[in-house]
Amino acid sequence: MTTTTEPRTRTGLALADVTLTFGDGDREVAALDHVDLAVTPGELVAVVGPSGAGKSSLLAVAGGLTRPTGGSVVVDGTDLTTLTTRALARFRRDHVGFVFQSGNLVPALTAIDQLRLVETITGRRAATPPEQLLAAVGMTEHAHRRPGRLSGGERQRVGIARALVASPSVLLVDEPTAALDRRRSHEVVELLARQTHEHAVATVMVTHDHDVLEHCDRVLEMVDGRLRPA
Numbered sequence: 304m305t306t307t308t309e310p311r312t313r314t315g316l317a318l319a320d321v322t323l324t325f326g327d328g329d330r331e332v333a334a335l336d337h338v339d340l341a342v343t344p345g346e347l348v349a350v351v352g353p354s355g356a357g358k359s360s361l362l363a364v365a366g367g368l369t370r371p372t373g374g375s376v377v378v379d380g381t382d383l384t385t386l387t388t389r390a391l392a393r394f395r396r397d398h399v400g401f402v403f404q405s406g407n408l409v410p411a412l413t414a415i416d417q418l419r420l421v422e423t424i425t426g427r428r429a430a431t432p433p434e435q436l437l438a439a440v441g442m443t444e445h446a447h448r449r450p451g452r453l454s455g456g457e458r459q460r461v462g463i464a465r466a467l468v469a470s471p472s473v474l475l476v477d478e479p480t481a482a483l484d485r486r487r488s489h490e491v492v493e494l495l496a497r498q499t500h501e502h503a504v505a506t507v508m509v510t511h512d513h514d515v516l517e518h519c520d521r522v523l524e525m526v527d528g529r530l531r532p533a
């Protein structure tokens with residue numbers, strides 16, 4: 304382990320005229336159809352929309368997991384579409400955090416070790432210490448529990464804390480409340496909003512849960528690969 308995370312200019316996330324098409328010839332599907340989206344540091348944007356509308360595609364492209372067919376995806380001033388696969392992986396590791404539906408935790412590791420693993424992988428100490436991040440998500444008491452002994456909401460909270468270890472500029476969150484009851488859903492999204500504001504992260508959350516939209520700064524709707532205000 305070497306240094307803390309270097310300071311960087313956060314400019315958030317900007318997608319411009321992004322298209323993503325699958326298939327060929329007359330059976331082409333535009334998962335993303337000329338999408339423009341700018342998310343500023345400290346802003347939580349929710350994306351709703353019917354199944355198959357392109358929401359997961361949007362997250363995959365915004366986080367550099369999938370290369371778009373056209374357009375640009377700029378994070379902190381770097382256009383991800385211009386990077387080599389190797390450079391993109393490195394950039395993703397340093398600038399982008401992901402939170403998936405199930406929390407995606409490592410079963411054998413305690414909550415605190417999930418966060419420390421990120422430090423080990425990146426070779427960098429977190430700007431905010433793992434203990435502090437766990438405290439921020441209300442998980443100090445369960446820091447030494449493995450995921451099997453945590454509730455769905457608790458796992459999600461650890462997932463959010465873990466995604467913040469690398470001080471990402473962009474946080475991409477897929478259906479964080481899918482497995483949670485109403486009360487826990489509110490808690491998790493409130494927490495996400497607070498962490499987004501405090502850490503100046505540009506966060507995009509895909510959700511089917513209209514109940515939690517009140518905690519978001521902006522709500523967009525995706526229909527047939529197009530993004531519009533909800």
Ligand SMILES: Nc1ncnc2c1ncn2[C@@H]1O[C@H](COP(=O)(O)OP(=O)(O)OP(=O)(O)O)[C@@H](O)[C@H]1O
Nearest residue numbers: 325326332333334353354355356357358359360361
């Ligand atoms: N790898 C792929 N190959 C071909 N078509 C794909 C692929 N991935 C997605 N699609 C198509 O792109 C469109 C958008 O899919 P996407 O998964 O982004 O939608 P979604 O809004 O996330 O749906 P859901 O809410 O059901 O998760 C759909 O028509 C889907 O069938």
